[in-house]
Amino acid sequence: MSLSRLHSCFVSIFLLFASHVLMMNALVCRPDQIQALMQFKNEFESNGCNRSEYLNGVRCDNATGAVTKLQLPSGCFTGILKPNSSLFGFNHLRYLNLSHNNFTSSSLPSEFSNLNKLEVLSLSFNGFIGQVPSSISNLIHLTHLNISHNEFTGSFPLVRNLTKLSFLDLSFNKFSGAIPSDILFTMPFLTHLDLKKNSFTGTIKVPNSPSSSRLVFLSLGQNQFKGQILKPISKLIDLNHLDVSSVNTTYPIDLNIFSPLKSLLVLYVSRNSLLPSSLNSSDISLHLESLVMRGCGITEFPTIIKTLQNLQYIDLSSNKIKGKVPEWLWKLPRLFQVNLVNNFFTGLEGSSEVFVNSSVQLLDIAYNSMAGEFPIPPTNIIYLSAWNNSFTGKIPLQICNRSSLVVFDLSYNKFTGPIPQCLSKLPIVNLRKNNLEGSIPDEFYSGALTQTLDVGFNRLTGKLPRSLRNCSFLRFLSVDNNKIEDTFPFWLKALPNLQVFTLRSNRFFGQLSPPDQAPLAFPELRILELSDNRFTGNLSPSYFVNWKSSLFKTDEDGRMYMGDYKHAYFGYEDTMDLQYKGLFMEQGKVLTSYSTIDFSGNKLEGQIPESIGLLKALIALNLSNNAFTGHIPLSLANVTELESLDLSRNQLSGTIPRELGRLSFLSYVSVAHNQLKGEIPQGPQFSGQAESSFEGNAGLCGLPLPKSCFAPPTEQPKEEDEEEEEGVLNWKAVVIGYGPGLLFGLVMSHVIATYKLKWYFTQVNPFKLFIFLTMIHALTCRPDQIQALMKFKNEFESPGCDRSDYLNGVQCDNATGAVTKLQLPSGCFTGILKHNSSLFELRHLRYLNLSHSNFTSSSLPSEFSNLNRLEVLSLASSSFTGQVPSSFKVPNSSSPSSRLVYLSLGENQFEGNILKPISNLINLEYLELSSLNISYPIDLNIFSSLKALMILHISKNRLLPLTSDSDIPLSLESLVLSGCGIIEFPNMLKTLKNLHHIDISNNRIKGKVPEWLWKFPRLSIVNLVNNSFTGLEGSSEVLLNSSVQLLDIAYNSITGDFPTPPLNIVYLSAWNNSFTGNIPLQICNRSSLTVLDLSYNNFTGPIPQCLSNLKIVNLRKNNLEGSIPDEFYTGSLTQTLDVGFNRLTGKLPRSLLNCSFLKFLSVDNNRIEDTFPFWLKALPNLKVF
Known part of the structure; x- marks a missing residue:
């Protein structure tokens, strides 16, 4: 057959297929x-x-x-x-x-x-x-x-x-130039016109005839119009939505200009100067339902609001309004949401019952100067925030009758008296930093809804209430800085969700190890803060073994899915004080993803347990000011995310393990005032520390101490080597002894990027199983199980892995010798998975990962039901086709669905309604269904039955429109909807109060990011990259009190000044937007900030003086002026500095010599005038200049 005929045949077949x-x-x-x-x-x-x-x-x-x-x-x-x-x-x-x-x-x-x-x-x-x-x-x-x-x-x-x-x-x-008003406003059918964010100039002309235009939606903001542009707009009498925010007129706006717009329902005039007289006497539409006048410099409460009887939402935040909130506001019959945050209000007019009968359900009066007693809350209140005021007196007992109340935040006030007895009815309670007295009520009934309880910094006494054990939803408990006198509450180990627990600065006493010397058994604990109490005794060798919340879930190449982080969070707007990197910091009203242990300031003794090395993602460890003895645990080298280590003021001996030098994130170390000897490990992690971090150890030598070691270190005596090895083996034996199939490690949410944000995940499996004929490993498999494993391997072509690769992913039960875990290496097997496969003989499997294999044209065998002990099943990217088998449909004792908590099926070619059987797997906590390639849009309501679901990944699928009444599990902590074609911000997120991580990147969402998103009490990671967002709702402080620590809003169209960053931000990326104004100086107060990327914007003004506090700084392609600050201190952490394509002048700062970690330096396309910096040759790590 000729090539031309062959090509013609191929085209015909292809066209036939496409036609089909x-x-x-x-x-x-x-x-x-x-x-x-x-x-x-x-x-x-x-x-x-x-x-x-x-x-x-x-x-x-x-x-x-x-x-x-x-x-x-x-x-x-x-x-x-x-x-x-x-x-x-x-x-x-x-x-x-x-x-x-x-x-x-x-x-x-x-x-x-x-x-x-x-x-x-x-x-x-x-x-x-x-x-x-x-x-x-x-x-x-x-x-x-x-x-x-x-x-x-x-x-x-x-x-x-x-x-x-x-x-x-x-x-x-x-676009620039004038707009063709004579055409636009006479087009007979035009109803929607959006011209915002261009460079249009000139005036606007609208014909006198009211019937000449049918416009109902008009947005003109962020242009450069001149003259009286609002008067012509007032002729467009059919408008119901008008947004003229930030129109930058040279004159104050008279709201009377909108009086002809009798159909107007929504009016946005934020960030404009308003004519004061029009705020008190204005004939604007009485039909208005939403009025937003945020950041308009208003100094008196606008009385025009009194006439707006249809008003549902009023936002006067971030103004300068003084005096009292008028009594008549609460009488508006349809008022639902009121935002008065960040003004100068001193109180509320009227009696204590001023808004008891108000229709308001969401009320935020935080960050004002209100004093006096707190009024009785509205009957149907859902959200009540009044933090950072000066309220006094007792907390009103009527909150106990508010059955709808979910969030109750009266922190940072001056309340006195006892805590109300009804706390267990409220999910979020924050009474931090008041003057409350008495004991915490012992009234937490079985099934109490409490998730967050923060009563820190009060004057509380007594003991911890034993009824707290009934709070099965409790995640955050802070009683720090009170006068509570009690022993350690081992009885709280029954709480399945407790993540953050702080007892700092009280009068707790007694042992920290359980009476039977067993591991500390808090299943979900991430942050344990016990400093400055009177605890005594030692920590058992297995103390940290059972931190079960740390179980890793991995894909085949070891990356961490962001949703797999089981973070330690602070509840709704809680304050967490940490001794971190040698500093005492009040982190303010934030949630944090730090994994920290702080036992400092007690009387603990004995050796530091080697099991500390199991906490792979611990960020900060503070054991200072105790009486610990023995060596620094070698296992600390396994804590690869560690940034801060304080072991000072103990009685530790021996040398500092050289292996600690491999901890790449370690930026603060203090081992001062111990009995250590030998050479300090060399490398940037140690040489960049202050001399004071090693003082008080007579036997230590080497940098940064002035004392030289004179000679290279000698080998340790043989006996000491043997002792050290024995300690490591004993540690392993302890771990092995805690049951077969146990996965180890601690997964936390602190992620530091290597420039652009990447989230890495490393599976912790310290005891890889090598099964050869000699059975040399400590774990053994029965011969019949080995035979079945080899038989299973021989059913497929396996050029991608050899026997050792295959067996590395196997684990067997110590007692029975049965295979309990099988994880294939990526790309290991090619072939068809048949119904009679030897795989289904491994009936004791609890963990099965066949992801990223090539089971081309294989349907999913129903024999998976034989594996009825499965808890983890991952089949992603394995070329499966066909239906999900019926064995998944009805949970029973003989189906895998009865135990499955983890299921990953993404990137296969399943057919039919595969989601319905999955919806019956009611014990699922993790569900990954990305890129299913199904022919119909996914209705998220299908997952409503999965009440235990915490992590849901359904990226790159089509979704039915996400409405506010979507019935998805309220337990969700991580939701990934990247690349789903979403065009409106998903309002159904409002109900997910447990949300830690949201990813809606690579969609088509327009408009502004809603203000309510930043009020989520547990939110830590937000990814909004590559959408069409134009801004962030709210004032310049909209992010300030958010719990978010990793924020990526890059590749959008956001304009205006950059908001004040969250208090505990770690990673901040906003590149490729259109931000203007100065870089906010508050970044200098963000001690956790590691990555700052504001490149490709329109920032002006100088570069802040605090760059040396940050590891990664990218300010490329802005309009910054002045010189690069000469403020890089000795030991500066800066690794990347890119200020190219700005308008910088002056010379290169000589203090760059102090940046020993600097790898990348770019100052191109500026106006810097200097000689060549030969002096930079002293930087040991500089790679790009």
């Missing part, structure tokens, strides 16, 4: 149309979508077979859209949506005019540049035109002929 795909939607496309579609696809890189995803967005005319609709999946194409593209041959197109693709550096071809039947054209978020061609005006049938979020320049596009337009969105471009 399209016919499945009951739509028939002509072969020439299918061929053109494939040709169009081949013009671009299309790694972002497969063929079926592409064709899913195609519709053809039933009669003619011509393509009439083309909607590309988000992120499908990358490349340049050329004038000769096959796209312009689809002359019958009526609907074209190319949004959210990457046509970077493409101008808009004039050939779009060929598509003259178009009714809908959406080209947003595509990276188009240049001017919009005039030929666009030939598309006379257009009703919907969206070219927002590109880089278009030039004047307003020609739309004169587009008389059928109802929707026009040009927002977030770089």
Whole structure:
């Protein structure tokens, strides 16, 4: 057969296949149309979508077979859209949506005019540049035109002929010049017009005839209009939504200007100067339901609000309003949400019952100067926040009758008297830093809802209430800095969810080890803070073994899924004080993902347990000011995330283990005032420390001490080596003794990026099983089990791994010799998994990971039901097809569903309704279903039955619209919805009060990030990268009191000043936005901040003086001025400094010599005038300059 005939045959077969795909939607496309579609696809890189995803967005005319609709999946194409593209041959197109693709550096071809039947054209978020061609005006049938979020320049596009337009969105471009008011406001069908975030100038003219425009939605903010632009707008009498925030008029806005807009329901005028008189007497629409006047410099309470009887939401936050909140506000009949945060209010008018009958359910009056007694809360209140005021008197007992109340925060006030008896009815209670007295009520009934209880910094006495053991939901308990006198509460070990527990600075006494010297058995504990009490005794060798919350869940290559972090958080807006990196810090109202242990300031003695090395992701360890003896545990070298280690003021002896020098994150070490000897380990982790960190040890020598060791260190005596090895083996024996199948380690959420944020995960498996004929390892498998394992291996081609690779993933029960764990190496097996596979003979398996194997064309055998002890099952990316077997459908004693807590099925080719049987796995805590390639959108309500679910990953799937009434498990802690085509912020997140981690990156979400997101009490990691966000709702302090520590809002279109960062931020990335103004100086007070990336924005002003406190600093491509601060102190942590493409002057700072960790330095494209810095040769790690 000739090559040409072969090619022709191939094309025919392919077209036949593609036709079949399209016919499945009951739509028939002509072969020439299918061929053109494939040709169009081949013009671009299309790694972002497969063929079926592409064709899913195609519709053809039933009669003619011509393509009439083309909607590309988000992120499908990358490349340049050329004038000769096959796209312009689809002359019958009526609907074209190319949004959210990457046509970077493409101008808009004039050939779009060929598509003259178009009714809908959406080209947003595509990276188009240049001017919009005039030929666009030939598309006379257009009703919907969206070219927002590109880089278009030039004047307003020609739309004169587009008389059928109802929707026009040009927002977030770089258009300039005047807008054609005479055309826009006379278009007969135009109802939606969005022009915000451009550079339009000139005036706005609206015809006098009120009937000439049908506009109901208008947004004009962030342009450069001149003159009286608001007066013409007032003629648009059909408007119901008007946003003129940040219009930057040169005159204060008179709200009376909006009086003709009788249909107006929503009015945003934030960040404008308002005419004071119009705030007290204004004839604005009485139909208003939402009025947002945030950050307008208002000094008196606006009395115009009194007339707005339909008002549901009022936001006056971040103004300068003084005096008392008027009594009439609470009488508005439909008022639901009130935000008065960050003003100068001194109180509330009226009696103590001023808002008892108010309809308000969400009330935030925090950060004011309110004094006096607290009024009786509204009857239906859900959220009540009044922290950081000066309220006095007793806490009103009526909160005990507020059955809807969820969040109750009166912290940082001056309340006195006892704590109310009804705390167990409330999920979130924060009474921190008041003057409360008496004991904590012993009234926590069985099934109490309490999740967070913070009563720290009061005057409480007595004992810890024993009824706390009934609080099975309790996650955060802080009673620090009181006068409580009690023994250590071992009885709290029954709490399954307790993560943060702090007893600091009380009068606790007695032993810390359980009476039977067993491990400390708090199953979910992450942060244990016991400093400055009177604890005595020693810690048992197995003390840290049973920190079961630390179990790792891994994929095949060892990366950590962000959702696998079982973080230690602080409850709703709690304060956590840490002795960290040698400093005492009050971290403020934050949640934190730090994993910390602080036993300092007690009278503990004996050896530090080697089992401390099991806590792989511990961030800070403080055992100072005790009486510990013996060696520094060698196992500390396994604590790879450790940043702060304080063992000072004990009686430790021996040498400092050289292996500690491998702890790459270790930035603070203190072993001062012990009995240590020998050479201090060399390397940046130790040489950069202060001399005081090693003082008080007469036998220590080497840098940074002035005492030289004179000679290279000698080998330890043989007896000491043997003793050390014996200690390590004993430690292993202790661990092995705690049951077969136990996974070890501590997974915490502190993640430090190596520049751009990456989340790594390392499976902890310290005792890998090597089974050879000699059975040399301490763990043994029965011969029949070894035979079954080898038989299973021989069922497949396994060029990707040899026998040792295979057996490394095997673990057996010590007592029975049965295989309990099997984890295949990535890419190990190729072949079909058959029903009679030897795998199903391994009936004692509890952990099975077959991910990233190649079981091509294998259906999922029903014999998985034989493995009825399975708790962990991972089959992701293994080329499985077909249905999920019926054995998963009904939980019973003979199906794996009865025990499964972890299930990963993503990136396979399953068919049918696979989610329904999964929804019956009611014990699931982790569910990963990314990239399922199913043909229907996922309804998140399908997971409503999974009440124990904590982690849900469903990225790269289509979802049904996410409504606020979605019934998803309230237990969720991690939710990953990356790349799901979401276009509106998911309001259903509001109900997920336990959420630690949210990822909605790579979607198409527009507008502002809602203010309520930052109030989540446990939120630590937020990933909003690559959306269309234009800003963050709220004041400049909207993030200040958030618990978030890792925040990535890069690659959006956010403008304006950058908000004040969260108090305990660790990673902050906002590159590729349009922020302006100065870099907030508050970053200098963020002692946890490690990574700061504000590159590719429009920041101005000087660089802050505190750069040397940060490891990674990227300020590239801004408009910063002045010189680089000469403030890099000795031991500076800076590793990366990029300030290229700014307007910097002066000289290179000589204090850069102190940056011994510096690896990357870029100051290119500035105006720095200096000689070549030969002096930088002293930097040992500099790689890029």
